[in-house]
Amino acid sequence: MSSTKLTHPNISNGWFRESGAMWPGQSMNIEVNQILHVEKSKFQDVLVFESKTYGNVLVLDGVIQVTERDEFSYQEMITHPALFSHPHPERVLVIGGGDGGVLREVIKHPQVKEAVLCDIDEA
Numbered sequence: 001m002s003s004t005k006l007t008h009p010n011i012s013n014g015w016f017r018e019s020g021a022m023w024p025g026q027s028m029n030i031e032v033n034q035i036l037h038v039e040k041s042k043f044q045d046v047l048v049f050e051s052k053t054y055g056n057v058l059v060l061d062g063v064i065q066v067t068e069r070d071e072f073s074y075q076e077m078i079t080h081p082a083l084f085s086h087p088h089p090e091r092v093l094v095i096g097g098g099d100g101g102v103l104r105e106v107i108k109h110p111q112v113k114e115a116v117l118c119d120i121d122e123a
Contacts, residue, residue, distance in 0.1 A: 006035040008047050010062050016049060018064055028064065030054055041123035058099055066099050075101035083109050093118065 010016055011032055019027035031052040039046040047059040055068025066074065079102050083089045090113045092106045098119040106115045 006038050008035060008038050018062060020062060030057060039123050041121050043121045046123045071101050075105050078102055079105035
């Protein structure tokens with residue numbers, strides 16, 4: 001059984017590089033231990049890799065979405081203020097939370113009886 005080594009155009013010589021028109025004059029480089037997943041879905045280019053310093057990294061269309069090292073800061077801040085400000089949050093819908101981090105934070109609230117994650121991309 002042979003295994004094919006995964007590659008991605010944003011990874012060269014062991015480094016992931018995020019750059020583009022959204023950030024003129026700057027780029028982000030992260031050292032890659034190994035590529036874990038590469039997929040072109042109906043909606044986007046999906047890359048997951050293990051980095052040397054940020055843990056696993058999720059990249060969509062060449063843009064870093066979350067890293068294990070700092071994902072909590074986004075996931076917690078988008079979830080807890082909304083749930084703590086609602087008097088009785090029993091049913092929660094998370095739209096576009098494909099990485100599952102917001103859902104993880106939602107179910108930490110004991111009054112939540114139902115939580116649903118909806119994402120258009122199956123990747």
